[in-house]
Amino acid sequence: MQPVIPEIELMLRDLAATSALAAAIAPHVRPGFVVYLSGDLGTGKTAFTRALLRALGHDGRVRSPTFTLAEPYNLSNFELYHFDFYRFGSSDEWRDLGFDELIGGDVAAVVEWPELAGQGLPAPDLWIRLRTPDAGAGAAPAPADPGAADPGAADPGAADPGAADPGAADPGAANPGAAEREAGGGGAGVPESSREPSGQRVARLSAPTEWGRLCLTGILDATHAGLLGGVSLREDSAPPPWL
Ligand SMILES: Nc1ncnc2c1ncn2[C@@H]1O[C@H](COP(=O)(O)OP(=O)(O)OP(=O)(O)O)[C@@H](O)[C@H]1O
């Protein structure tokens, strides 16, 4: 029997809720902890990372790594690297750039657009898929097998709401946000005017590893206790099968 990857789906009412979620995850982040962030342009991957870094004590600027591809942060006890693979032209690029020596190594890593890396990207401890409530309503369920935690191992799009956009797997083609990113450079992605007006997001969190699972359980408890302002369990989401 295939092991079930623990998963929950949360409603994030606004940016503050995304930040509250990030703050709840922060205590679980440690050297070697890997977070994948999936979702269309402008769904809040960088905003989440910014809040995570703040919660980890970083009080300087957090730039989107859209153009630099990786931004390192020296936190008090460990380093965290924030990656953005959006601009990769080939799935080997992360290796060519030596990122394989970082991700899953002694640093913590947050990876935006992990789908654009090929096979071999280390499985995350936590995989967060963000979407606006109206997008990806028919989003596929989470990967049924742990191998699918490797975004290159299975059809990466199958578990990713972003895959509803054929351009999502190909940053260069048919991706309406690409030009905005080229022009904007700040990683803001979709212009404010065309974003979900309410700022609501749906976050699906899955935890392929024990570290991730502990993190997920903590988030679930905090959500049930009403400790995370603006964060609620999505009503029609399946009950966590691992509890
Ligand atoms: N609930 C929310 N969570 C996160 N961001 C939100 C939320 N509501 C509104 N926003 C806004 O949406 C924008 C998200 O932009 P952000 O750069 O974080 O997206 P992204 O997913 O990293 O995009 P990209 O793929 O282009 O890097 C920000 O301007 C943020 O203020």
Ligand SMILES: [Mg+2]
């Ligand atoms: Mg971003």
